[in-house]
Amino acid sequence: MxxxxxxxxxxxxxxxxxxxxxxxGLYFNVSPPGMTDWEERVQRAVFRGNDDTITDPWMRGEIGLVEIAGLLAREIGLDAEEVLWYLRQGCTDLxxxxxxxxxxxxxxxxxxxxxxxxxxxxxxxxxxxxxxxxxxxxxxxxxxxxxxxxxxxxxxxxxxxxxxxxxxxxxxxxxxxxxxxxxxxxxxxxxxxxxxxxxxxxxxxxxxxxxxxxxxxxxxxxxxxxx
CATH class of the missing domain: 3.40.50.1000 (HAD superfamily/HAD-like)
Incomplete structure (x- = not known):
């Protein structure tokens, strides 16, 4: 029964x-040419393990992707507009x-x-x-x-x-x-x-x-x- x-x-x-x-599916899955450690760089610069000092304000709308791109650009030495493009592109096919x-x-x-x-x-x-x-x-x-x-x-x-x-x-x-x-x-x-x-x-x-x-x-x- x-x-x-x-x-x-x-x-x-x-x-x-x-x-x-x-x-x-994980965000930001498209990387700049030759940057094989892109995902690790994003994780270190933005998500920082269990540190929510960036992600929490981001999820509350207090900061946005433009600010995140600027932060990441300083960390990896790329132009902020270029970083922003790759961040956005990496969220289009999840x-x-x-x-x-x-x-x-x-x-x-x-x-x-x-x-x-x-x-x-x-x-x-x-x-x-x-x-x-x-x-x-x-x-x-x-x-x-x-x-x-x-x-x-x-x-x-x-x-x-x-x-x-x-x-x-x-x-x-x-x-x-x-x-x-x-x-x-x-x-x-x-x-x-x-x-x-x-x-x-x-x-x-x-x-x-x-x-x-x-x-x-x-x-x-x-x-x-x-x-």
Whole structure:
């Protein structure tokens, strides 16, 4: 006897996280000619291991990619405009986690509403979204850099308000990696699934009952590919 499926038939909205949920592709993947250590240089100059003195203000919109390019240019001895071009170009062709992307596509084609809510930098809104057509895939996109805070408990309600129709936590599902934000979403009254990888996600989808919207999660989810 097959196990009883998780009942999500009341869900009217699916909220997606971006980094390591919808996509695990790394930014800035195009390097200047001959600079084989480009990614390491970017990591050292900008991300600095666990030092958030640059990334946190960047994700709050307090600094932008232009300032980052200037910082990196001084570190590696290139013209800031040239560095800016490569930084932007390196965000135009990013990979997606296929099962999550396909689920997002099916949600978009269903009566359900969808939102992409991310703690991210200005380059996400300016380059990643238009380059990958994400504004055509999601009804609403909320990026921390456009709002001024990385607190998802502030960002999620902004998405709900933009979606309208009285959508709130109680009729929404979150798809996000990590433990903290899914736990917070549940505590606020929503449903959440912690993304742990493609195989696990496909298996989880097979065990979910979306009621009248069951077509968003077919049993063949594991075989779907982005087109």
């Amino acid at each position: 097959s196990p009883e499926k998780m009942d999500l038939s009341h869900i009217r909205c699916v909220v997606f996280d971006y980094g390591f949920s919808l996509s695990s 990979g997606f986690n296929e099962a999550v992307y396909e689920f997002a596509r099916r949600v978009h084609c269903s009566p359900l509403k969808s939102a992409l809510v991310t703690a991210n930098m200005d380059v996400f809104s300016d380059v990643v979204v238009p380059s990958h057509g994400l504004d055509d895939l999601f009804d609403v996109i909320v990026n921390s850099a456009d709002v001024g805070t990385c607190d998802k408990t502030v960002l999620w309600p902004l998405a709900f308000n933009s979606l309208g129709c009285g959508i709130s936590y109680r009729d929404s599902l979150l798809i996000e990696d990590g433990e903290k934000n899914p736990a917070a979403f549940r505590k606020l009254g929503g449903m959440a699934h912690q993304y742990l990888g493609e195989g696990e996600f496909c298996g989880w989808l097979d065990g979910v009952d979306f009621g009248e919207n069951g077509s968003v999660a077919p049993s063949s989810a594991s075989s779907q590919k982005r087109v």
